[in-house]
Amino acid sequence: MSLIVQKFGGTSVADADRIRNVAKIITDTYKAGNNVVAVVSAQGDTTDDLIAKAAEINPAASKRELDVLLSCGEQISMSLLAMAIQKLGFPVISLTGWQAGLKTDSAYGNARIKQIDTDRLNAELDKGKIVIIAGFQGINKYDDITTLGRGGSDTTAVAFAAALKADLCQIFTDVDGVYTADPRIVSDAVKLDEISYDEMLELASLGAQVLHNRSVELAKKYHVNLEILSSFKNVPGTKVKEVVNVEKMLVRGVTRDNDIARISIIGLPDEPGIAFKIFSLLAQKRINVDIILQSIGRCNTKDLSFTVAKPNLDAALSILNDNINSFKGKSITYDDHISKVSIVGAGMESNPGVAAKMFEALYDANINIQMISTSEIKISVLIDRDDSEKAVKAIHERFKPAD
């Protein structure tokens, strides 16, 4: 008998019909002789509705109270899903984050999982019950409700799979796997049968919105076998694991991220410690910086450019402008009409021609590259937003398997 953890996102449980559909998936898995733990997100727009209610009353409400409010979203969907499974005649129990033993730190709104006490969970599984768990939520040492922030339900599922030593963790979503590019942009994008944790991590970080990277990190750390598949189509998905079969295509995926902005600080003095000062300021505000480019400017000054997530742009500009004298910058500019287009593939490192091939594809498509960043398994370029679809298509075409 295997133990399978299944995670269902908000669109998968958006209404009564979809909840019934998810109940069918879960009970089919159970009927096949498996123990099943299902982690569920809030229904469709519930979280947004609750945030709107809070914003109407107090846009500056404490994160503790916001977490109390938002955690209801998953509590509602988990109980409805349990009812749908009861209707099909199977033994089931729903558990909130705290009932399921998920302990976190106290960073309300973005809590980290510290520990999972599986006693209650194991007791319910021993009784032969299907267990439904509210995703995205836990409890801190004060017995206060916390939420895990973006991608929290994926992370919850992987964490329980790790704690329970589950044989498989299936992430059900509205796409049926990981593709070599967004099928809405590239019509001949190919679904991958398998992908490595590292490749998936890069894809997740680079804007492929299939799986949150925190959950992939956790899966890699605890060797959790992941599968990404559709709750609407009964077809095999993409398996994420340590080592994957070599496939025909060297590049595993082409991604695009529109949710970024570039900031440039012009005319910095060419002296030590300047970059450190700037990035410390941003780190204090918890603003992550992505691609960084430092160029020698004119007259012994240099320019520094970097990208931030678009929601952080205003905060970043504000802290930088307030402190422009401390790092002796002349001016600060920004561009929020850009995209980051990336290719990911574990074999890339040992194939020096890959970058050249990507840049050639962009050159042939007459697309200007603003900034470049590389890691062992990915190459990212920053380009104008208007060119981004064209870029993804051109790169995908250049790398696609010659079948």
Added chain:
Amino acid sequence: MSLIVQKFGGTSVADADRIRNVAKIITDTYKAGNNVVAVVSAQGDTTDDLIAKAAEINPAASKRELDVLLSCGEQISMSLLAMAIQKLGFPVISLTGWQAGLKTDSAYGNARIKQIDTDRLNAELDKGKIVIIAGFQGINKYDDITTLGRGGSDTTAVAFAAALKADLCQIFTDVDGVYTADPRIVSDAVKLDEISYDEMLELASLGAQVLHNRSVELAKKYHVNLEILSSFKNVPGTKVKEVVNVEKMLVRGVTRDNDIARISIIGLPDEPGIAFKIFSLLAQKRINVDIILQSIGRCNTKDLSFTVAKPNLDAALSILNDNINSFKGKSITYDDHISKVSIVGAGMESNPGVAAKMFEALYDANINIQMISTSEIKISVLIDRDDSEKAVKAIHERFKPAD
């Protein structure tokens, strides 16, 4: 410094404006130098909406899962109320039933309070915080969420007032106190300044929907000073306590209850144990019986009539018809177009003319009495539904103070 428990019902927190209004009431009480614990119901129709969601998925869902679902209603309103109080600049924390230490038995959907652990609550009050508690909910020994059933938020408020030895428990609602009759029926109904627990108990049982009788029972048992007042009008309400000042009016209230039905069993044998059999059957189905009338019929048989709450009518008829042979009844009839009209007043017992005066008022109004029931402090009559408003007016007119 006094400790005041305030309870706000669903209409009092129905939308953002009303939540702000409640926040104002609470913080005004706090500013006046009191510790405040506020118990809050779910917003307006939230509970009904959640029940509808459940019914769409599984009309026979387990009560445990229903409680998980329904408890979200209060969790949402308590966090929104806390946010509104934060906005006014006061220290506040919201606590769910389990966080506030409310322990119940395991009768999901209709749980009884077993114990309240006030450690967390007292710790928050010691920090100077206003504490908002989700009404209607608790936790059982399995760490599962329970709800208290009808009137649960009133009961929650009184229970916390008792456990914390509060100086006062204020029940805010959409009426500004207890009236001698429903002001929508009787235009010159008078608001009572004070009423005794016993009188309030009878009024609550008899259909005056101001306060649930479980909460009044609890208040009487633990000597909790209650006040019923409006969250919309800033006027004194009605105080409920052990001993009240004698007022001009002997009868404290005239009530009407439309939510009942009469069942008659015709042609029962005139032998011992028959009534016992019938009421045992109903008790097994947890159906409460109210007014009972047994009459000698013809030919050595008798008829038995009694009233039940209307939602129980179908279940009662079903169990009686299934077992009609066991108690040797000839036929079963029912009437669900009736009302119970009652008068309540502590001084009634020592004033033998009261019943006669009530019956005379009904006679003068040409209203036929079907059944009569009396206790030490109330007299109830069963009449045709169509006569009920006329009856309430006529009785109130007859008993009103001659000022």
